[in-house]
Amino acid sequence: MKTTNKEFTTEQAVKQFDAVKMMRDIRDKISSETQNMTFEELKAYIKQQLADSKTKLVGQ
Secondary structure (H helix, E strand, C coil): CCCEHHHHEECCCCCCCCCCHHHHHHHHHHHHHHHHHHHHHHHHHHHHHHHHHHCCCCCC
C-alpha cells in the first residue's frame, strides 16, 4: 500500500524509533519490579528511582 503526499511517501519512511514499544517495555519492567511491594516499599522504590535519575523534576 502506497500513500503519497506532496513530499512524502510511506515507502520512503524508515521507522528508527518505536515510542510505543519503548513505553510498554518500561512499564512491564517497572511492573515486574514492583508487583509484590507494599505501599511503603513502593514509595521507597519511587524515591530511589528519582534520586538515581539524572533528569530534573518538574518545578525544580
